[in-house]
Amino acid sequence: MAKKGYHHGNLRQALVDAALELIEARGPMGFTLSEAAKQAGVTPAAVYRHFDGREALIAEAAEQGYAIFSDLMDYAYQSGQPSALKAFEATGRAYLAFARKYPGHYIAMFESGISINRTPELAQVANRANGVLEKAATDLSQHIPEDKRPPASMFSAHIWAMSHGVVELFARNSPGRASPFPPEDLLETGIGIYLRGLGLVQPDD
Structure with a gap:
């Protein structure tokens, strides 16, 4: 209508x-x-008073989505403090929550083919979201000697990819595909296994 x-x-x-x-x-x-x-x-x-084409309109939707996403990620990070592990895990859960609550924005951001570098404004807000996850990753790895510490940008990117995969496969009603476990549980256990494999958290954490 x-x-x-x-x-x-x-x-x-x-x-x-x-x-x-x-x-x-x-x-x-x-x-x-x-x-x-x-x-x-x-x-x-x-x-055309506001947008020169469909791509510009979708880019604006993506920019607004990244702004919401960044705020949610930052809130999740802050809510997990002072535990670095809880803060890190909370950002992963925020990814799933965002995809469910804002599906139109999510699609514009991640499935439209719009480059985050299309405009400086879009790049800035998109990088802010990634920065929250990298900050959480940095906090989590501080106890490891610097010469043995995995790059925070690397394992934060891996967690982002894992979160994205869980969303795409199991949290957005992919046709014909169902998870035997809640997406949140899949992501939490996956993050735990990955972080323990890197030595970032101990088995009993």
Whole structure:
């Protein structure tokens, strides 16, 4: 159903909201700018006052998604303090929670093919989310001598990849695929096994 009565200059956000609904329903390539305009209750010509094409509209949705994602990751990190392990694990759980609560944003960010370097603003907010995970990883590895310490950027990237894999395979209702365990449990045990293998946490932690 088309949205009616946008006013007070919020057309740009109305278009983003419309795009998010269409992205969630059809995927990032499954709609046109004209359909986004209709969903927002405006003429197609009105879209070009704010966006020069569908990719720009999706990029804005991705940028807003990364801002929400970064805030959630930071909140998760802070909530796990003062335990470095709990803070690190919390960021992984935040990834799953974000994908479930904001599917349109998630798709725009990770499945649309939009480069995070498309604009400086998008790159900045995307890197902020990654920075939270790297900070948590750095905290977790402080007890290891520097010359034996794995790079925080490496194992934080591995955890990001693991989180993404669990989301894609088991947390977003992949057709014909079901997990024998809750996605949160899969991720938590996977993180534990990985970190113990690197010697970052002890078996009884």
